[in-house]
Amino acid sequence: MTQICDIDAIVFDVLGTLVDEPGGLRAAIREAVPASDDASVDELLTVWRQHVEREQQRIGQGHRPYVNTDIIDAEAAGRVADHAGLADPATIARLATAGRRLSPWADSVAGLDRLTQQFPLIGLSNASRATLLRLNAYAGLRWHQALSAEAALAFKPAPEVYQLAIDATGYPPERVLKVAAHAWDLRGAQATGMRTAYVQRPAGDPPTNSDAFDWHFDGLDELVTALS
Known part of the structure; x- marks a missing residue:
């Protein structure tokens, strides 16, 4: 040792x-979609995390030019919004910065x-x-x-x-x-x-x-x- x-x-x-990180993202998703139950929040968290992981891997494999996590998180927030039926731009923008909180x-x-x-x-x-x-x-x-x-x-x-x-x-x-x-x-x-x-x-x-x-x-x- x-x-x-x-x-x-x-x-x-x-x-x-x-x-x-998972707890903070769950809280941000619940804030953005307050009517969601625990199962729905977990499902939306999976949407977020799968997008982030996939895009970072694509960048690492040379399939996408480098972009920072601000861009990837904004994309992930957009995917969560699509799945949850969110349309308010301010709510989606705040969700995109969940990683700062x-x-x-x-x-x-x-x-x-x-x-x-x-x-x-x-x-x-x-x-x-x-x-x-x-x-x-x-x-x-x-x-x-x-x-x-x-x-x-x-x-x-x-x-x-x-x-x-x-x-x-x-x-x-x-x-x-x-x-x-x-x-x-x-x-x-x-x-x-x-x-x-x-x-x-x-x-x-x-x-x-x-x-x-x-x-x-x-x-x-x-x-x-x-x-x-």
């Missing part, structure tokens, strides 16, 4: 790892505050620069630096996105710890040589038996304690 002396900087995923998990803010006293801390997200700025302010996330994949004109798990964070730290990748609740994200970081820590979240992507991450934690408090 990685020891504290092996790590010089920490890079955090944001969406799902530090903020409740995601609440942090209960341990996120305090955990980051503790870690910033010990390590250079970077947030690395597929969210656009504008969305990441507003989300950090809304959720109260404290960083030394926040990086958007938009700077690489790509989305994780493209290696050039992780390289943004490695370059920003100034350390070799084996001295940089990537923290995420998504195994697919950690696999991408691992492929660039970064150390990896999986943090369990309700809506994450858990590791499989074939994954060999350096650390597994049940929550952020557990990770902070191990690094302290």
